[in-house]
Amino acid sequence: MPYRHNEDLPDSVRAHLPAHAQDIYREAFNHAYEEHAQDPRQEEASHRIAWAAVKHSYEKRGDRWVPIG
Known part of the structure; x- marks a missing residue:
């Protein structure tokens, strides 16, 4: 499922990545999720x-x- 906010990301991502890296992760995940429907x-x-x-x-x-x- 796509993530609307960084707070919605899995704990394993939020606990390890700085905020900007979380933004990158979320945007890449959401784009890939659409592309691989x-x-x-x-x-x-x-x-x-x-x-x-x-x-x-x-x-x-x-x-x-x-x-x-």
Whole structure:
């Protein structure tokens, strides 16, 4: 299901990502969810795509996600 607000994201996302990375995750997830409407693994694919989108702008250092660059 698409997420309207960052507060609606799974706990595993909200607990680890800074607010801007959560925005990226939410927007990428929602877009992928629409694009994969006919895919039986729609939600799984959307989560993978959302994490990939976050990794374009953020990297994990230790236990924190920080902006790249």
